[in-house]
Amino acid sequence: MKRQRPVGRSSALAVVLGLGCSLVAVPAAADEPHAPQVRWGACPEDVVAEAAPTELECATVPVPVDYADPDSSPIDLMISRLASANPDERRGTLMLNPGGPGGSGLALPALLVARGLPAGVLDGYDLIGMDTRGIGHSAPVGCGFAPDGPYNANIPPYAVDDAAVTAQAKVAEQVARQCAHHDRDGVLRHLTTANTARDLDRIRAALGEEKTSYLGYSYGTALGAAYASMFPERSDRIVLDSNIGDTHLDRDGMRRYALGMEQSFPDFAKWAAARHDSYGLGRTPAQVRRNHLALAGRLDRTPVAGVDGNLLRLSTFGLLFKRTQYPKLAQLWQTLADGDGTAARLLPQNATTEKPTSFDNSLSVFLAVTCNDIEWPKSVDTYRHGVAEDRERYPLFGAAAANITPCAFWPYTPAEPPVAVDDDGPRNVLLVQNLRDAPTPHLGGKMLRQKFADRSRLLSVDDGGHGVYVLGDNACALNITTRYLVEGRMPGKDTLCQAG
Template identity: 40%
Template structure:
């Protein structure tokens, strides 16, 4: 993939880095916040950049920075489209909602959108966008120290002894940088505001209703949009689903990695012990887990210098972070296996490539603003220490990280409003698709979203491994069920299992 592939792991780090109870929150979110006068029609022009479908067009939409002050400052939102390929059969617009926070779908009409069935592309404009704060929309930047852009800082791991003191110090340093450098916009990054931006985009497109395909964090965005604007929704597909628990929001997503790793690691172990595999690490699958734990513990004690990497050493937490990233797809299993083989020899592979620092800074700032702006985090080290200790004992592979503090523990701005509670109120037009073994958005969390939607949704559970199910890491049965819904509106009468 492009630079977006390189920042994917940073984006995932942002998505799943959060911690416990709500602090003070404001008034409940209401759809009326967007009643600020209709946006002007979009002025489409040729997109900048390379490798794009020549049919893709781009435009800029102005939206309020603060929906509580619609007459105040405005920010720009970059949007894109490829028009329906058969105008006389056109049904409407299909919005591609990216993961993150910190992901963009601006190029997706030219990329993943082209994997959609022909009849979907014939009948729908494919719409992408860069969410608020993310370039080339009006950007935000925290000006973090370069070392704090490491994945193990953005999604921090406890010290080898379980201490979180260093994590709390890092949280204060990073939050202070965001307060100094993030400007007013850093205070106005939230899932609810992204949903409001989407409704402004719908109106600017001239659509009474909009369909959507949301992936990963985009499932929560799609769910919030469907809750705030239920009668503006047409066909909604939510793929690789976040737990919508309004008491924890992103803290719950981070905690979900405990189960996600337990669900997925056995698949890696079986692959990593398979005869004939050039990246084989053990003779039997049962040997892979203890080998990983031994290597991580040894690297905790004796890190190996890793020139060009950030941080510049292979330590136990870097190995654990690589494990987490590599379990996102079976295609990336070799990355972990090769690092384990190198660590056994006391060596390191070439340092992984890194995107430009300005891209890392922008993605990290958007992730921080949304995760910390959606819900309050506890500020006491003691609460994290307790949770980390429990997590380390029950889930040694993740070593307490899913219950740890990130920069939200020191975030200076309380949430501006309460998180949206997803309910069954609204039309029954939502289809969830979910792999059984998903390290980032485990099946347990997806079931919580299915339960919250009630009669509005049905869920397709796919017997497959990896994050992103539809047209990616799922199976033919799941793909066909989703494609049929997007193409015809035909949806299973009840939840289904795709073996």
């Protein structure tokens, strides 16, 4: 799913009707470890630079490309470690995932330290970051995307009418063909959440651990839910922060981006209305909303400095991730409303500022995992009807989130059904969720709570933004989550942390 540092990139993002094949038999678990099999050494220079001043160790762990074929060629996954600051207090490993799919996580231990990860967690665990299969230093894949190409974001463009859906379908079909053409080594088709969960278990075994704890953000909640379901006896303390609602992202999940934006926008509108004399976006939250819709419609007809209504909506969605980005969003609107040609330089940092290889890799992994996990509808009319529905239900962003994606034309049929959430296991899944979150609305937390049943507890936070634990600023949520990771004290019931 659309990500922000450390939960993902800072631009607008990224964040099903049945299967046509039977379940492929695959081994569920790795062999039990007898001794650690990992040799730690120096990390690549780019990881060292991103993690500085924190020093990490790195290593590789071999895993099968295809778990259904034991003789398939292995690939090496790169992992990182920030060892326990107090070995006498160490209780195990805490695997980390920043989201995506498509986000590099090698530097995540250092990024969480920089954000103030509590000492009890640093003492209690070796923090394990990683580039999951297909990403960065772990057998990277690419479809050959360029930042200036027709496909440059993992959310489709806002469809102003039926013709726009048809036009996007042609782009999506070409993208699917392009990915198939570039999949020369056959890795792309094996990028799935289930296979990545199996990789986590291989890493656990290679580290010599009987169990592993896990902290995942955004799409990382899908991966963590899959691991806890596939390997309940191997899962220790699991924290899933900003949940997408299942073990995979499907069409319904992507359409929930529009719900999340509707629920998150009022926080910004209230903020902007209180600063009307500075930005002039509206004297009341209702005026701010009306002015936004009017500006987006005007840009649909007459772009300013190359910024059209779609790019405004996409940028607004991305900048709603954090309250600290509100001033940038207000500045962008103000400049566009004035028709100022300097608006382009005010856009949030996005895919066009990434290195082409990084951009291609991130977007390709997002597509591969999303499309391989579950079969998406094939009919363009299905998306056309969804766009019409969501344009009315969710005027801010519905006609983007419901638009057609390359998954409708994906060349590979899912090799197995998506991982089903297993409620038969230890009560060890803490779900953490802001009430207002653009890419992962609170509904996602409630959905996983229902699926995990008594295995889980839902910690809701009366706040907005994407990412709660360490990434947010709510003392109640920080304390409860830290208490669980350090002491194993799961809340006795679902809990709401008040604002502040």
